[in-house]
Amino acid sequence: MKFFEYMAKEVFRERGIPTPRGRVAASPGEAAQVAAEIGAPVAIKSQVLAGGRGKAGGIRFADTPDQAREVAAGLLGQEVRGYRVERVLVEEKLQIDRELYLGIAVDTARKSPLVIASVHGGVNIEEVPEKDIVKRPVDITLGLYPYFARGIARRLGLEGAIARQFADILTRLYRIFRDYDAELVEINPLVISGDRLIAADGRLNIDDDARFRHQDLPEVSEATELERRVREIGLSYVELDGDIAVMANGAGITMATIDVLAEYGGRAMNFLDAGGGAAVEPMAKAMAVLVSTNPKAIFVNIFGGITRCDDVANAIVTVKQQQGIPVPLVVRLVGTNEDKGVAILREHGIEAFRDMGEAARKAVELARQGGER
Structure with missing residues (x-):
């Protein structure tokens, strides 16, 4: 769990480590008030759980309380390094030798x-x-x-x-x-x-x-809104910067799926671990989320052990029937109830692969074709 900067500094101060004078603000007016209390000039720092804020424009300076209000208004509600700024830390501008x-x-x-x-x-x-x-x-x-x-x-x-x-x-x-x-x-x-x-x-x-x-510590989550939504379903999800949506069953196979896509020149847009034994309903919800992210292709890679291939196939069909899958879909199914799963998909016009490399190559190829249209 990561602490915001202002939270870390509160701990530092409690333990006797010198920090600049200042405090956190959640509105432009509050930022101006803090600047007036501690005396300008001040630094106004976006409170997001990401590094490189300075280079991304998330740290600015103000010479007066009115300027502090304007700067805070320009930062609050904006995105810095992919995170929405909900608070700013207003503190004295230091002489840096x-x-x-x-x-x-x-x-x-x-x-x-x-x-x-x-x-x-x-x-x-x-x-x-x-x-x-x-x-x-x-x-x-x-x-x-x-x-x-x-x-x-x-x-x-x-x-x-x-x-x-x-x-x-x-x-x-x-x-x-x-x-x-x-x-x-x-x-x-x-x-x-x-x-x-x-x-x-x-x-x-x-x-x-x-x-x-540490039950007394505040709960801090660095998950994005989409990540929180999928985790509420009970599945592990992390956003990435590619264009091929990925779902697999298990952390190891999910990472391997991302790697094999990269091997063929593709980029995953997420890490989605459906886990072992996920039921049809949560898997269908996860598939629906993948569709909603507008990828250039979707790659479902299942090696069935506890997870049954027919359950995966039914989840895919449910999404196709209820909302449609408007992007290319590549499915690799191997393992428990494999024949049933493959048969279910074929009934609905979806072909399944056995070889992961072959399936990954096809997903990358379809994603490229989608980008060219």
């Missing part, structure tokens, strides 16, 4: 927390050369002691009061990481502003499997 990066993540290979730090923070952190990034695993049985944090500061070339502040922030950040069962806690940038270090941004991602230990 230097930008650092500081984060702690789960290193799955080492099975330990990993401290990541650099003297090159900010919007282009992903472009920083590996040689300029300090990475140090933490022995989870020992924890992160001040001497460890001071060592990281020395590796970054920090000195004096800034080095001491950095070490203090890192030890506090580690306590947040452990106490919240985090997968990632990050400050980018960690700003040197005069003689102070300030967390100008913040991320806190909590392990979903540990959510039961």
